[in-house]
Amino acid sequence: MWRRTLARSVTVRRFSIAASTSSIPSPCIVHKRGADILHDPWFNKDTGFPMTERDRLGLRGLLPPRVISFEQQYERFMDSYRSLEKNTAGQPENNVALAKWRILNRLHDRNETLYYKVLIDNIKDFAPIIYTPTVGLVCQNYSGLFRRPRGMYFSAKDKGEMMSIIYNWPAPEVDMVVLTDGSRILGLGDLGVQGIGIPIGKLDMYVAAAGINPQRVLPIMLDVGTNNEKLLEDRLYLGLRERRLEGEEYISIVDELMEALHTRWPKAVIQFEDFQFKWAFETLQRYRKKYCMFNDDIQGTAGVALAGLLGVVRAQGRPLLDFVNQKIVVVGAGSAGLGVLNMAYQAVSRMTGTTANPQFYLIDKNGLITTERSGVDPSAAPFAKAIGEVQRIGLQEGSDLLEVVKKVKPHVLLGLSGVGGIFNEQVLKAMRDSDSPKPAIFAMSNPTDNAECTAADAFKHAGDNIVFGSGSPFQNVDLENGKIGYVNQANNMYLFPGIGLGTLLSGARIVSDGMLQAASECLASYMTEEEIQKGKFYPSIGSIRNITAEVGAAVLRTAVIEEVAEGRGDVGPKELTNMSKEETVEYVTSNMWYPVYSPLVHEK
Numbered sequence: 001m002w003r004r005t006l007a008r009s010v011t012v013r014r015f016s017i018a019a020s021t022s023s024i025p026s027p028c029i030v031h032k033r034g035a036d037i038l039h040d041p042w043f044n045k046d047t048g049f050p051m052t053e054r055d056r057l058g059l060r061g062l063l064p065p066r067v068i069s070f071e072q073q074y075e076r077f078m079d080s081y082r083s084l085e086k087n088t089a090g091q092p093e094n095n096v097a098l099a100k101w102r103i104l105n106r107l108h109d110r111n112e113t114l115y116y117k118v119l120i121d122n123i124k125d126f127a128p129i130i131y132t133p134t135v136g137l138v139c140q141n142y143s144g145l146f147r148r149p150r151g152m153y154f155s156a157k158d159k160g161e162m163m164s165i166i167y168n169w170p171a172p173e174v175d176m177v178v179l180t181d182g183s184r185i186l187g188l189g190d191l192g193v194q195g196i197g198i199p200i201g202k203l204d205m206y207v208a209a210a211g212i213n214p215q216r217v218l219p220i221m222l223d224v225g226t227n228n229e230k231l232l233e234d235r236l237y238l239g240l241r242e243r244r245l246e247g248e249e250y251i252s253i254v255d256e257l258m259e260a261l262h263t264r265w266p267k268a269v270i271q272f273e274d275f276q277f278k279w280a281f282e283t284l285q286r287y288r289k290k291y292c293m294f295n296d297d298i299q300g301t302a303g304v305a306l307a308g309l310l311g312v313v314r315a316q317g318r319p320l321l322d323f324v325n326q327k328i329v330v331v332g333a334g335s336a337g338l339g340v341l342n343m344a345y346q347a348v349s350r351m352t353g354t355t356a357n358p359q360f361y362l363i364d365k366n367g368l369i370t371t372e373r374s375g376v377d378p379s380a381a382p383f384a385k386a387i388g389e390v391q392r393i394g395l396q397e398g399s400d401l402l403e404v405v406k407k408v409k410p411h412v413l414l415g416l417s418g419v420g421g422i423f424n425e426q427v428l429k430a431m432r433d434s435d436s437p438k439p440a441i442f443a444m445s446n447p448t449d450n451a452e453c454t455a456a457d458a459f460k461h462a463g464d465n466i467v468f469g470s471g472s473p474f475q476n477v478d479l480e481n482g483k484i485g486y487v488n489q490a491n492n493m494y495l496f497p498g499i500g501l502g503t504l505l506s507g508a509r510i511v512s513d514g515m516l517q518a519a520s521e522c523l524a525s526y527m528t529e530e531e532i533q534k535g536k537f538y539p540s541i542g543s544i545r546n547i548t549a550e551v552g553a554a555v556l557r558t559a560v561i562e563e564v565a566e567g568r569g570d571v572g573p574k575e576l577t578n579m580s581k582e583e584t585v586e587y588v589t590s591n592m593w594y595p596v597y598s599p600l601v602h603e604k
């Protein structure tokens with residue numbers, strides 16, 4: 001199953017480091033036999049083991065005699081899935097979503113090759129189950145749904161021992177780690193150990209979109225307690241039933257885990273995910289120059305949002321430089337909102353060559369943030385609007401969302417607040433007076449119930465001429481005039497897989513701002529003029545592997561230009577430097593893992 005791994009079947013003109021160019025999958029070494037293989041989802045093929053392999057691996061007598069092909073297994077699973085869909089039709093939405101998650105999860109736990117084949121080939125239908133929004137529901141119910149562990153669990157009780165615990169992970173190599181402390185799971189708050197569902201879902205997207213080998217991914221839950229009263233009182237809660245560590249105690253435990261990870265897998269890329277605000281920025285600043293890591297909620301989201309914002313400018317028929325004149329209201333001054341503003345300001349200063357003062361407005365739970373605000377967080381302070389400037393348009397410190405929309409008449413209203421429905425009818429109607437011919441509404445909070453508005457409400461109240469994006473998927477809206485209101489999924493899934501893959505293949509020691517900017521620009525330029533005019537700013541999820549290959553190549557090339565790329569395997573910085581743009585995309589693509597059964601070879 002180590003087929004098509006990095007540095008194996010990579011064949012790029014002039015850079016062939018292929019062991020073999022044949023279409024027969026490379027054999028995979030296993031160190032177990034018999035029933036142990038059947039119980040290992042990495043190697044298990046269920047009834048798909050050919051007779052010769054059954055002989056070699058001591059499987060004769062442990063399986064029904066008929067050998068079923070991979071294609072037949074695939075069809076069999078899809079038939080069961082379709083029956084489940086039929087049998088649960090009309091039942092409450094959450095029950096159906098959990099039933100679908102369960103059937104996929106069972107396959108994941110049994111036979112990963114078949115699971116990823118099913119996931120990749122049906123990504124549009126299955127992403128909403130293994131990722132946002134159902135993954136949120138799964139996290140909320142995790143202690144009850146738990147059957148088998150997945151990934152690693154470190155807790156406050158493991159202090160001082162992480163360096164040895166990390167060696168309990170069975171795979172010799174790890175390429176991608178997604179780490180959470182469960183403190184801000186989507187818009188659902190502190191879910192403690194139950195937040196492990198998020199790293200699992202993100203890494204599923206890594207396998208599906210970036211072709212990272214599933215034997216080389218590692219979801220990690222760092223359980224430092226929870227402040228969620230309900231969980232603390234729940235006797236079946238699976239995490240530490242104590243309050244979260246704070247201050248020095250907290251940071252020293254994250255330090256220890258990072259050191260342990262780096263010691264065992266110095267080349268792995270570590271993605272921080274769903275950390276509460278107070279630790280998200282702090283850990284990013286603390287580790288980004290020391291380790292190969294990034295924070296997806298801050299940096300991945302920013303890149304996706306910026307690509308969307310540039311798409312909005314194009315949709316208005318304006319040149320990209322007009323971005324500096326856009327009036328953008330960002331609702332939510334947390335990790336994601338501030339990440340977006342940071343990147344948007346950087347884009348403006350690149351475009352103008354100055355530290356310009358664009359018309360970007362920031363709102364948090366206390367309203368419009370101005371220079372009058374006392375106790376404003378240092379990471380939000382640079383985005384506080386000068387009080388004189390807001391007073392000139394009739395606003396003040398703490399003005400509420402509706403007032404801000406009415407007075408600013410923004411081109412873009414972008415929500416990253418986690419507050420469902422906050423873009424209510426009045427706010428959406430106020431967007432009709434936007435100064436843009438195509439007002440943009442981005443309701444980016446997850447999961448679905450936490451979206452700032454639904455797609456249907458956005459088109460109904462703000463008008464047919466809007467463009468719309470949401471963090472969780474919504475159906476396109478029938479505008480009842482023969483037209484369709486297109487729904488973009490404005491989700492960091494369009495970038496993090498490419499950021500991770502590009503960084504990994506470049507062998508960079510850090511994830512630089514330049515690499516992140518390249519990822520965003522690549523996504524922005526991926527869309528054709530025709531698509532943009534239809535209000536489409538992001539590719540369809542069906543083409544997520546293509547966009548990820550492009551993003552990965554853009555990240556890799558920037559790492560090379562910035563001279564942070566050290567290469568990977570036999571492909572060193574020199575070979576990477578000599579690759580053309582097309583060759584880089586080809587190189588990235590050929591390094592993607594794809595699910596096929598490899599012949600298993602037993603070795604003691």
Ligand SMILES: NC(=O)c1ccc[n+]([C@@H]2O[C@H](COP(=O)([O-])OP(=O)(O)OC[C@H]3O[C@@H](n4cnc5c(N)ncnc54)[C@H](O)[C@@H]3O)[C@@H](O)[C@H]2O)c1
Nearest residue numbers: 186187277333334335336364365417418445446471491492
């Ligand atoms: N679509 C995506 O790709 C994506 C990426 C990252 C985060 N998100 C979503 O964004 C949301 C926020 O994530 P975060 O990490 O920034 O959280 P966070 O806790 O760091 O920040 C939330 C912010 O919202 C503000 N807020 C709360 N109530 C508000 C109100 N009534 N009005 C205005 N602002 C209010 C808070 O003051 C805070 O500044 C979550 O729902 C998350 O799922 C989506």
Ligand SMILES: O=C(O)C[C@H](O)C(=O)O
Nearest residue numbers: 132186274297446491492
């Ligand atoms: O997980 C997602 O769907 C996006 C984002 O990382 C979030 O925290 O909401």
Ligand SMILES: [Mg+2]
Nearest residue numbers: 186273274297
């Ligand atoms: Mg997240």
